[in-house]
Amino acid sequence: MTQTVQDGALENEAPGHDVLRLEGLHVSYKTAAGPVPAVRGVDLALPAGGRLGLAGESGCGKSTLAGAVLRLLPKSARVTGRILLDGEDVQTMTWGRLRAVRWAQASIVFQGAMHSLNPVRRVGDQIAEPILLHDKKVSRAAADRRVATLLDQVGLVAARAAAYPHELSGGQRQRVMIAMALACSPRLIVADEPTTALDVMIQAQILRLIGELVSEHGISLLMISHDLAVLAEHCDRLAVMYAGRIVEEGPADRVFADARHPYGRALADAFPRIGDAASRRGPRGLPGDPPDPAHLPEGCTFAPRCPITAEECLTAEPPLIAAGDGRTAACVRMDVLREGS
Known part of the structure; x- marks a missing residue:
């Protein structure tokens, strides 16, 4: 995966190599007080079979970015830039083409399955619906067989197809959502906090299931x-x-273990680590809250919460630059951060 950065730090791959590519993505919402920016100039690319994680606190723009991928944002949203699915710009698709792309080319697993599933329809009918809509040649019997296969893939017996959402546990409902996402064999799945409402044991099972399925199917x-x-x-x-904004991007293990942006470092330090007594007894976390999108501070937006802020951080927002080990970071104080590691 590559990203556009200053000084030729990384070279862009040909767009045809990427299942998903975001170029200069901006999203703002219309309000009575004026437009409020939610996503600001994001450039990201996800190759075929790749797995990209997007991290950040609530309100940083993650779900807005996810909704923009398949034009699921409300009418109050204004989207600019390019969102390329297999090289085709989602922004310029006709509604007919967009309907064909949803589920069949890209699908989404949302946060709360209970809010996403229709409470008065059996889950098997809901899984079968996109199959029948996207392939008119498929009979209902064939769709039902496909539903049974999908339920088996996500660890549910075929008989659960006859259940209503309220008759299933939270983990089972989330498995149904994953089955729906796989129904039309998409090339891309967007999982927007798919385990937020689940306990830690079920969370681990669902995450492992998603990982196994995307690897098995090359999604x-x-x-x-x-x-x-x-x-x-x-x-x-x-x-x-x-x-x-994206403030850091790179190989997942390196970003987690040795972030080059102080915000990435703070996110990693917020979680206790096995074998590290100091972090277990006192996770460091991060004081304060993210800035109000309607009133962003001058200069680096992270400066008011940053422990290594300097005068230069208050005058201009730093661009993404090469940070070594195949990563980029938007910080002019990377050297200071590394010295304090």
């Missing part, structure tokens, strides 16, 4: 979470988002 995965440790375990590369 590209964009996984969104606030949990850097989860993304580092399940993704090849990791992008850290703050105030609508």
Whole structure:
């Protein structure tokens, strides 16, 4: 995966090599007080079969970015830039073409399955619906057989197809959502905090299931979470988002273990590490809150919370630059951060 950065730090691959490519993506929302920026100039690429994690606190723009991929944002959203699925710009697709792309080329697993599933329809009918819509030649019997296969793949017996969402546990509902996402054999799955509402044991099972399925089927995965440790375990590369921008991107294990941006470092330090007594007894975390998107601070948006802020951080927002080990970071104080490691 590559990303556009200053000074030719990384060269862009040909767009045809990427299942998903974001180029200069900006998203703002119309409000009575004026437009509010949610995503600001994001450039990311996800190759075929790749797994990219997107991390950040609530309100940093992760879910807005996910919704923009398949034009699922409300009418109040204004989107500019390019969102390329297999080289085709989602922004310029007709509604007919967009309907054909959804589920069949790219699908989304949302945060809360109970809110995404129709409470008055059996889950088997809901899984079968995109299959029948996208392939008119498929009979209902063939669709039902496909549903049974999908349920088996996600660890549920075929008989659960007759259940209503309220008759299933949270983990089972999330498995149904994964089955729906796989129904039309997409090339890309966007998993937007797919385990947020689940307990830690079920969370581990669902994450392992997603990883196994995308690997088995060669599907590209964009996984969104606030949990850097989860993304580092399940993704090849990791992008850290703050105030609508990507502030660090690189190999997942390196970003988690040795972040080159102070925000990425703070996210990693917020989780206790096995074998590290100091972090177990006192995770460091990060004081304060992300800035209000409607009133972003001058200069680096992270400066008000940053422990290594200098005068130069207050005058201009730093661009992404090469940070070594195949990564980029938007910080002019990287050397100071590394010296303090």
